[in-house]
Every structure is written in C-alpha cells, then in structure tokens.
Amino acid sequence: MGSENGICGAPSTDNEGRIAQPQALSWEADCLACDPFEGDFGGSGPGDGVLSDKMVWCRKSGECHTCAGEVAVSMRIRRRAEVYDGEFMRFAWCQPCCEAMAASGESPEAYEERIGLGQERRQAELAAGQGLTKASVDGAPPHPSEAP
Numbered sequence: 072m073g074s075e076n077g078i079c080g081a082p083s084t085d086n087e088g089r090i091a092q093p094q095a096l097s098w099e100a101d102c103l104a105c106d107p108f109e110g111d112f113g114g115s116g117p118g119d120g121v122l123s124d125k126m127v128w129c130r131k132s133g134e135c136h137t138c139a140g141e142v143a144v145s146m147r148i149r150r151r152a153e154v155y156d157g158e159f160m161r162f163a164w165c166q167p168c169c170e171a172m173a174a175s176g177e178s179p180e181a182y183e184e185r186i187g188l189g190q191e192r193r194q195a196e197l198a199a200g201q202g203l204t205k206a207s208v209d210g211a212p213p214h215p216s217e218a219p
C-alpha cells in the first residue's frame with residue numbers, strides 16, 4: 072500500500088500499458104434520461120419492455136438509429152435492447168446524437184436536427200437504391216412503432 076497504485080485521479084493503465092477508459096462522461100445520465108421514443112411507444116405485446124439501456128464504448132461499428140450516421144468504434148454510444156410487440160429489437164445511437172439527447176432538456180432543437188439529418192440520409196439512400204428522386208420518397212419513420 073502507499074505506492075503509485077493508491078493515487079486518486081491519476082490515469083491508470085492495464086497490463087498492456089493502455090490508458091484505462093473513464094467509466095462515464097458528464098452528460099451520460101442526461102442522455103439516458105432522455106427517452107428517444109417518447110410518446111411513440113405503442114407496442115402491446117405481453118412481454119414488451121426495455122431489457123437494457125446504457126452508455127458503452129463502441130467496439131463494433133453500426134448505424135445510428137437517429138441520424139443514420141456511423142456509430143464508430145471508440146465513440147461513447149448508447150445501446151438499448153427492448154422487446155416491442157413481442158419482437159426483440161436493438162438500437163444504437165452515435166455520440167453526437169447522445170450529446171444532443173443529453174442537451175435536449177435544455178434545447179430540444181439539437182436533437183430534432185439529428186432526427187432531420189437521419190430522415191435526409193434515409194431518403195437519399197432510398198432514392199439512390201430505387202432510382203427515384205428525393206422529392207418523390209417519403210421519409211422513413213423514426214421508429215418502427217410509428218403508425219400511419
């Protein structure tokens with residue numbers, strides 16, 4: 072005891088010399104407090120519910136559920152797993168969207184911008200895939216629960 076291991080706040084490294092990643096960022100609790108599907112939850116399956124909803128360091132890239140951008144390795148991201156209408160679903164959000172969610176209590180505009188960005192990207196993707204012009208394609212719903 073009393074050696075370098077006991078110093079509070081000093082950067083710690085593991086056996087391979089990597090700097091240990093911090094456990095949490097200051098805005099994470101605010102991000103998790105934001106329900107990305109607020110007012111949108113209409114599932115009625117008997118086992119419906121959120122199984123897990125947490126902030127993690129991304130280790131496998133994917134697509135952001137909100138902005139349709141890349142969820143890149145080493146980003147601090149939100150992952151959520153839930154059963155919706157009896158179907159198991161997974162979601163991920165990129166760090167910029169998580170930060171916008173965290174700030175959405177103060178200024179919802181930033182998160183709404185991310186949603187708009189996602190709609191634009193999905194429309195463009197759809198148009199490119201079907202050879203249609205952007206104007207002729209309706210935006211993809213932000214959540215599968217969105218009923219007509």
Ligand SMILES: [Zn+2]
Pocket residue numbers: 135136137138139140164165166167168169185
């Ligand atoms: Zn995003």
